[in-house]
Amino acid sequence: MVKVLIDNGHGANTPGKRSPDGRLREYAYAREIAERLECELRKRGIDAERIVKEETDVPLAERVRRVNEYKASEAVLVSIHVNAAGMGDEWKQARGWECWTSPGRTKADRLATCLYDAARALGFKTREDTTDGDPDKEGHLYILKHTRCPAVLTENLFQDNREDVDLLLSAAGKASIVELHVKGITSFLMKNDE
Numbered sequence: 001m002v003k004v005l006i007d008n009g010h011g012a013n014t015p016g017k018r019s020p021d022g023r024l025r026e027y028a029y030a031r032e033i034a035e036r037l038e039c040e041l042r043k044r045g046i047d048a049e050r051i052v053k054e055e056t057d058v059p060l061a062e063r064v065r066r067v068n069e070y071k072a073s074e075a076v077l078v079s080i081h082v083n084a085a086g087m088g089d090e091w092k093q094a095r096g097w098e099c100w101t102s103p104g105r106t107k108a109d110r111l112a113t114c115l116y117d118a119a120r121a122l123g124f125k126t127r128e129d130t131t132d133g134d135p136d137k138e139g140h141l142y143i144l145k146h147t148r149c150p151a152v153l154t155e156n157l158f159q160d161n162r163e164d165v166d167l168l169l170s171a172a173g174k175a176s177i178v179e180l181h182v183k184g185i186t187s188f189l190m191k192n193d194e
């Protein structure tokens with residue numbers, strides 16, 4: 001069975017990375033979602049584990065080392081973040097959900113597509129790059145580039161958009177963000193088994 005590795009971005013010691021009013025801190029939010037996701041996946045009989053259980057920021061090289069203890073075929077990685085349009089000192093207009101993979105056609109593209117399908121089904125506004133035939137955004141992000149297994153990074157709405165922060169901090173919003181990941185991951189794993 002494929003193990004679902006969950007990364008939660010940043011740490012209590014990471015500067016910035018919060019809403020302009022200080023209500024949402026990305027590291028804390030990502031950890032809360034990651035813990036709930038791990039729990040929900042396990043309830044469904046899926047082998048899931050967080051790779052960063054510390055509250056502090058664990059360097060990317062160490063995160064990658066933890067992921068690469070698994071062979072490419074043994075795991076998938078989902079790294080959970082909250083987006084920002086500015087420096088966090090003022091509210092911005094950009095909103096919505098997006099998912100990143102490494103450049104080129106990889107298995108991660110299929111996982112990203114499953115997550116996008118789940119995001120749309122749950123009514124999230126999605127931000128897509130369809131120029132290469134799939135919705136995910138592609139870039140040379142360290143954790144995606146240096147890990148061996150299929151890896152995606154989700155940017156779960158914007159920490160400097162007022163409406164997004166209100167939604168993210170609501171009980172319903174948190175449940176939806178968790179559900180999005182559960183639905184996307186389970187649908188990918190089902191297709192993976194076929």
Ligand SMILES: [Zn+2]
Pocket residue numbers: 009010026081082
């Ligand atoms: Zn982040």
